[in-house]
Amino acid sequence: MDICQTDAQGDEPTARYATACRTSITLLKERNAEQFLAEEQLAEDLHNDVDGGGPKDWQRFYMGYHQRFVEDCVLELKAGQLRVRLAQAPSAKVAAKRAAEGRNGKGNQQKQKQLDKASDPALTGTTVWDGAVVLSHYLTETGILVRQSNLPYAYSGGSLPTVLELGAGTGAVSLALAASRAVASVTATDLPDLLPHLRLNVGRNSSLLLPGHVHLQPLRWGPVGEQDVQNLGPVRPPYDVIVGSDLIYYSYTPETPHSRLLLWTLRRLCGPHSTVYLSISLHHNPEEVERFLRWAAEGDDGFYVLRLKASIPQQWRVPEVLVTRLTPKWAAAAAAPIPQGLDSGDGGLMHRAAMRGNAGNGDAS
Structure with a gap:
């Protein structure tokens, strides 16, 4: 049956025609997206093991206690010409926890543990982890975030993106991006209790930053953080790029639903043209990482998931850190226009509409 039926007056395409046309364009774009993703994944060469050979000297996981948790961490960017210095302070949290146990006895230790998990899962927020090191170098050294002027970002309107970091912690990734002039702006977010330490590191690196380019905001994950989402500013969602490391x-479990809450928040902050980069140290919980990525790919409101390897500079490519790129599946539906002004006698209608839809997606990463 011809889907290009006209209404009773024969003037305009019917609603049925418009719906069918939009559906066809969406399916075409989804097939193209899946095919392109498969080609990208093949190019990442995940099964090539030539990058082995033991830990690299920058990997924090293999350093001593003081280097990993106490001393400043220095990110050397642009071949050492740019140095971002990050204070670490987990000792304050450890001391507070031990003091609470000493005062309150064993009976309150479980309550303290639950509070620790609620405010800072695994007490990681004031430590620089390998995932942050890898992501910082990948995003600043490859030029992946810089676009041609004729293909600007959808939300910044320019060649550099608006960026939001989830669980920023010490601010390593956000400060690396801002100091490298790789972003139009960056909004670093974390739990309210962790913002003072994040603010400290922003201040320590202020000479490297352009005024007004770094913003700090509290953001809890999941529905409980909806008001935090509403209060984000001065740059509002959606963001061109969302980043996160070691999240x-x-x-x-119902008591530790962090993976589900993270996914909820990603969906809430992404627009159809957003791109998400997550860097995850596999030392911690590789099984949960796989479960999270599987959940992320599920459903029409999920993401296309690309695992990166070959595109990461070799010096920062290690098997213990997984870098992934997530792009919204709903971009296809959002970008599919309803053709206007085409009559039922146009035999090339569907092809022309599909081509128009594809041309409108030139800024997809």
Whole structure:
């Protein structure tokens, strides 16, 4: 049956025609997206093991206690010409926890543990982890975030993106991006209790930053953080790029639902043209990482998931850190226009509409 029926007056395409046309364009774009993703994944060469050979000297996981948790961490960017210095302070949290146990006895230790998980899963927020190191270098050294002027970002309107970091912690990734002039703006978010330490590191690196380019905001994950989402500013969602490093530690349970809450927040902050980069240290909980990525790919409101390897500079490519790129599946539906002004006698209608839809997606990463 011809889908290009006209209404009773024969003037305009019917609603049925418009719906069918939009559906066809969407399906075409989804097939193209899946095919392109498969080609990209093949090019990442995940099964090539030539990058082995033991830990690299920059990997924090293999350093001593003081280097990993106490001393400043220095990110050397642009071949050492740019140095971002990050204070670490987990000792304050450890001391507070031990003091609470000493005062309150064993009976309150479980309550303290639950509070620790609620405010800072695994007490990681004031430590620089390998995932942050890898992501910082990948995003600043490859030029992946810089676009041609004729293909600007959808939300910034320019060649550099608006960026939001989830679970920023010490601010390593956000400060690397801002100091490298790789973003139009960056909004670093974390739990309210962790913002003072994040603010400290922003201040320590202020000479490297352009005024007004770094913003700090509290953001809890999941529905409980909806008001935090509403209060984000001065740059509002959606964002061109969302980043996060080492955000997955605990296995999903009703008591520790962090993976599900993270996914909820990603969907809430993404627009159809957003791109998400997550860097995850696999030392912590590789099974939960796989479960999270599987959940992320599910459903029409999920993401196309690309695992990166070959595109990461070799010096920062290690098997213990997984970098992934997530792009919204709903971009296809959002970008599919309803053709206007085409009559039922146009035999090339569907092809022309599909081509128009594809041309409108030139800024997809």
